[in-house]
Amino acid sequence: MSESHWIVKQKIEIPFHYTPGPALLRFLEGLRDGKLFASGVRGESRKTVPPLSFCGRSWKPADDWAELPGTGTLESFAVVPHGMAELPQEGERIVFGLVKLDGADTCLAHLIHTKEPGKLKVGTKVRLRWRAERSPGIQAIAGFDLL
Numbered sequence: 001m002s003e004s005h006w007i008v009k010q011k012i013e014i015p016f017h018y019t020p021g022p023a024l025l026r027f028l029e030g031l032r033d034g035k036l037f038a039s040g041v042r043g044e045s046r047k048t049v050p051p052l053s054f055c056g057r058s059w060k061p062a063d064d065w066a067e068l069p070g071t072g073t074l075e076s077f078a079v080v081p082h083g084m085a086e087l088p089q090e091g092e093r094i095v096f097g098l099v100k101l102d103g104a105d106t107c108l109a110h111l112i113h114t115k116e117p118g119k120l121k122v123g124t125k126v127r128l129r130w131r132a133e134r135s136p137g138i139q140a141i142a143g144f145d146l147l
Helices: 021-031
Strands: 036-040 064-068 071-079 095-101 105-114 125-130 141-146
Touching: 021 036, 071 105
Parallel strands: 105 141
Antiparallel strands: 036 064, 071 095, 071 125, 095 105, 125 141
């Protein structure tokens, strides 16, 4: 007998409920309220966004919170060479960027709004743009505008 007789093709669904945990919940609720939070460990200077429940270096619980101003520096970016059905065009090319937010030591990936992506460069200063209507999720941020 060949092995193909023993293969049963089927689709298995595993329903689940995602629970963000206290650190990410505070971050998500902050986004809903138009606030951007980073976490850290009391006595240590490192701040992470999105926040973590503990420091990956010292393994201490993250118990120090900072509200960030929403400005930062473009650390890296990629221009998408074609449109994406999931994103509105708004007459702009789609640019994804890594933004090191002022007051944080890590980067946040999001959209960069610019009409001239060819003029973008690492080190460009940016400011967060909130959506008018926000829910507790990363979509509360419309993207980043150039300063």
